Amino acid sequence: MTVPFTTVLGVIAWHLADLLAHALALVGMTITNPIDVTWTATQAQIVWQFRLPRALLAVIVGAALAISGTVLQAIVRNPLADPYIFGISSGASLGAVAVLTLGAAVVGGLSLALAAFLGALITMIVVYVIAQQDGSAAPTRLILAGVATGYVLSAFTSYLVLRSATPSGGAAAVLYWLAGSLGGAKWEYLGVPSLVLLLATMVLVLQARPLNAIPAGDETAVGLGVNVERFRLQLFVITSLLVGVVVAISGAIGFVGLMIPHVTRMLVGADHRRVLPIATLLGGSYLVLVDLLGRTLIAPQELPVGIVTAALGGPFFLWLLRRKRPGGGT
Amino acid sequence: MKLEVAAVAVAIAGKRIVHDVSLEVAAGSIVGLIGPNGSGKSTLLRAVYRMLRPAAGYVRLGSDDVWQLSARASAQRTGVVVQETPSDFAFTVAEVVQMGRTPHKGMLAGDTPDDAQIIASALERVQMRSFSERQFSTLSGGEKQRVLVARALAQQPKFLVLDEPTNHLDIHYQLEILELVKSLGITTLITLHDLNLAAAYCHALYLLNQGRIVAAGPPEDVLTPERLRAVFLVDAIPGRHPVTGALQLAFVPLPHQHTDNA
Numbered sequence: 001m002t003v004p005f006t007t008v009l010g011v012i013a014w015h016l017a018d019l020l021a022h023a024l025a026l027v028g029m030t031i032t033n034p035i036d037v038t039w040t041a042t043q044a045q046i047v048w049q050f051r052l053p054r055a056l057l058a059v060i061v062g063a064a065l066a067i068s069g070t071v072l073q074a075i076v077r078n079p080l081a082d083p084y085i086f087g088i089s090s091g092a093s094l095g096a097v098a099v100l101t102l103g104a105a106v107v108g109g110l111s112l113a114l115a116a117f118l119g120a121l122i123t124m125i126v127v128y129v130i131a132q133q134d135g136s137a138a139p140t141r142l143i144l145a146g147v148a149t150g151y152v153l154s155a156f157t158s159y160l161v162l163r164s165a166t167p168s169g170g171a172a173a174v175l176y177w178l179a180g181s182l183g184g185a186k187w188e189y190l191g192v193p194s195l196v197l198l199l200a201t202m203v204l205v206l207q208a209r210p211l212n213a214i215p216a217g218d219e220t221a222v223g224l225g226v227n228v229e230r231f232r233l234q235l236f237v238i239t240s241l242l243v244g245v246v247v248a249i250s251g252a253i254g255f256v257g258l259m260i261p262h263v264t265r266m267l268v269g270a271d272h273r274r275v276l277p278i279a280t281l282l283g284g285s286y287l288v289l290v291d292l293l294g295r296t297l298i299a300p301q302e303l304p305v306g307i308v309t310a311a312l313g314g315p316f317f318l319w320l321l322r323r324k325r326p327g328g329g330t
Numbered sequence: 331m332k333l334e335v336a337a338v339a340v341a342i343a344g345k346r347i348v349h350d351v352s353l354e355v356a357a358g359s360i361v362g363l364i365g366p367n368g369s370g371k372s373t374l375l376r377a378v379y380r381m382l383r384p385a386a387g388y389v390r391l392g393s394d395d396v397w398q399l400s401a402r403a404s405a406q407r408t409g410v411v412v413q414e415t416p417s418d419f420a421f422t423v424a425e426v427v428q429m430g431r432t433p434h435k436g437m438l439a440g441d442t443p444d445d446a447q448i449i450a451s452a453l454e455r456v457q458m459r460s461f462s463e464r465q466f467s468t469l470s471g472g473e474k475q476r477v478l479v480a481r482a483l484a485q486q487p488k489f490l491v492l493d494e495p496t497n498h499l500d501i502h503y504q505l506e507i508l509e510l511v512k513s514l515g516i517t518t519l520i521t522l523h524d525l526n527l528a529a530a531y532c533h534a535l536y537l538l539n540q541g542r543i544v545a546a547g548p549p550e551d552v553l554t555p556e557r558l559r560a561v562f563l564v565d566a567i568p569g570r571h572p573v574t575g576a577l578q579l580a581f582v583p584l585p586h587q588h589t590d591n592a
Binding site: 074077078079133206207209210212213215216217218219220222223224225226227265269270271 | 402403408409435
């Protein structure tokens, strides 16, 4: 274990140094790189066209998933909630897979990302409408409605995949998308997600104080002056939009939204005024590293980042489950 | 600050739980709401602290209709202590009490030295200052309840709503929490299951049965054997507390018959 691990670290360090040096060279700065000093125009081109937007996309996606996961865990009072618990990723997947297998014409000429985003948006609305009763949506009903809707949508997605399973390779593209990947990163894809992330993060961080009151129970939160129903709906919509936007571009990258909030809480405690900004930063940094791993582990082939995050996140989740206090429920 | 509940009706999912309830809590007094399980006590309290909008009637605190106020404005004057939802979020005692400052804080407002002072003195008041950095979830039931009272105090309320604050507490903590409430001198509306505690600590009682007030007044007038038999289905023998002289009831089950009270 030790040797391969240090090897991996070495490779990562090399790639990071490389990337940094190239990036700096591009903006006209030069640093003395102890590893490599010769840049060809092609290398610079690769960094500018692929590596840099990809790293930025990783930051955006990781940050978005981490802050959404943190908020959603609090508003449904469930530490095992993740950004996909309301079926948003299933909706996005169905939209994307419909484009990949049936062709864009079937969904009215929408691009892959737009179809995925619409899928996420429609799912969000359906889940909320199903879950709400007398004008409010209780956390448990939200989760159950989301999970059930997710199953239904996954069934359609699976059907579309099976039905298109030809040797031509269409199914591989679908699988690649479903596993979650940053491989399609381009500069022109970054504008909308970074803007949405920026706005959503600003709004959410400002809600940290009332968010602290929600885990104590709706009655308590109302007693502390939080308009719980409106508050929960607002945060549900903001996080859903944010998750929808990033899922549309990167597919459903698992576990970041579950794992980073917990790591953050272990580091800085439960107060969301600290947790929200730090989880956002950690999420962004984590996904950059994981993507680097995905690109280098079996180079020159590439592992989709979703596979790497899940392979790391799965065991973490299990550990979390084991670590829960005896008699603590769940 | 005086509380006035006038002809309030509350419905949950279309079903009336509370019918035409009127009550008053005089400024500075402690008023108890008693009644059997399911009689509508907690539901009525929810209408008072803005959790459930009444289907009819109004709730007035001082000169304001609380349902005309924003949730925030209402929470600036009313502190609420209800059963806390068990939570997996590891807040410290100080952070829990700090939540009491929420209604007084805008989105961009940080914590000031004033807030720290208010939080510290709220914890001091319930003798939990030395527990500030402990995790709330590791406290005993009595300690938790005192911290929740401290949080309500950090709201600097003019009026307190307490829903079964003695639930699950041993007798020491039951008396301690009620002594604390008494010492605060804040106008308080409280629900209690223990009728002897209600008699000992409340200036007035309202007896609720099937969503209606069936008796109101000083404890001695409300807790009569006839009423307790009719509402709680027990025989009650009134006596006096040997030390405090407060009304004390001894309970005997009714002779076994068709207790078909459906």
